[in-house]
Amino acid sequence: MPIEEAAKLVKDGSSIAFSGIHIRRHPMALVRQLVKNGVKNLTVLGWNNGMETDMLVGAGLVKRVESSYVGLAMFGLAPNFRRAVERGEVEMVEYTESASVDRFRAGWYRLTFFPTKDLFGSDIPKYNKNIREITCPFTGRKYHALPAAVPDVTVLHAHMADRYGNVLYDQRRLMENEADTILARAAERVIVTVEEIVSHDTVLSHPYLNLLPRYFVDAVVEVPFGAHPTSCDYRYELDADHLRLYAEAARSPDTFKKYLDRYVYEPRDHFDYLEAVGGIGVLMKLRTEGGGLA
Amino acid sequence: MSKEYAKDYTIEELMTVRLAHELRDGEVGFVGMGTGGRAFTLAVGIPLAAVGLAQLTHAPDFIIQSGSFTNPKLTEVPASKYFITDRGVIDWKAEAFIPVYHPFELFKRGKIDVGFVSGAQVDKYGNLNITVIGDYHKPKVRLIGTLLQTEHLTLARRGVMIIIDHEKRNLVERVDYVTAPGFLEGYDSREKAGLTTPGPWKVFSNKAILGFDAKTKRMRLETVHPGVTVEEVQASTGFDLMFSGKAPETERPTAEEINLLRNKVDPRGVLLREGP
16 A cells, blocks of 8 residues: 555554664654654654654654663664653653563553563662552562553564565564564554565465564555665665764754755655655665575 | 783773683673674673683683674674674574574573673662663753663673773762662662662773672772772772772783784674774
């Protein structure tokens, strides 16, 4: 389906989760569409977040972030996010990476909470009032209960899907992103943007690459270079020049507004965006040989 | 046989060699993937180089879980000063490449003996902060968050802290936020908070090696690095250090250890010298 239509699944006030970590495999094309649509009061649910959250925060669309990290890895702290939290404009609800994933597990199992022993002694339960102490009915041991995370919508960027919503991942991929499908299984609705739509026969021949069968997926959108400027495993590397430009622009609201004008509002569509960031010449340099089914 | 000490070594190499001596054969350590640049050296490079040295010397069966990688080939670490490519990571040779959340489960399962941490603030009881500077609700500086640092000190058997800038702003009387608990308020407060693991083991800084007093659990000066005085260490520390009289000098690396580090463990100079 067209990206404009898929993005409508995200409404004002939605909670939303994204694939990827810091500056890797985020569904950036869909995120830019959300900025264009101007959906408001979003809650980002995550475990390790980066550019996708920073952009939405910088566009003023986010009221709360529940995660363990929002940053741009080697390009530094996430400037929009940092400024918004320091000014009290965005609420940050703290969990560890492990506790965050446990919350999605609870959501996936449709449990209301997940027990953990990870947090004793830390200030995380002290400042996060959604974490409560519980007692094991069998042993009397103390645990913390983490509230389940059930995103209204989870948006993934993946390598391939057929038109039924079967999502194939390249065998050679980053296991650092491997939590993506847990975030999808927990969600009410799932949008998957992919590098390429493949035939149903391709899926039938490679069922072992299907990490997210069709019953989890509500919308599939074909968006080549849809993770740009973040990376996409063995398909393409991150665009370091563009990420530097982004990190610099995000340092003040004025320069970030200009960034959004140039790279989000003005491009007519995703292909126009790809032209704005340098077009085929730049993209081919980022490409990695050897991705896909080969 | 008397040891032949190296005449020429960097402070990072000294820290690495002393850390290597603390790693025991058969243990499992965990370190995150890091993000490139100086933070990489700090959080990842020193522990990985220490593991490499330990594996070549006294602890061949020390296992390192480096992010998703089990015992990766350290001489081919896919990092540089600029960035870590996806392709470099995916192609990294290792015994296993496991989903990112499996290491979280290793911590819960009790499989991690040594967790390596570093952060913006460490206090006199070994509590660690990487979350905020200042009041939590009105932060002066919002830092990166939590990541998996909490579990390194709540679930690993021994927490090893790396501090590459031993300064008053990093070693503080009391952290602004306890991202990962050390000994909390000292004495038995860690156990009372429900923690069952021993907690921080040692602190390796660019000026000294520090441990924790058995009773009070306060940070305690063990050795000062060659060329550094006890007074300098105290002047760079935001709380009164415990130490008994004159702290001895940190043992220097041997010529053989430096040779191994430079030529066998980190021949490309990625781990300890901020990339090629």
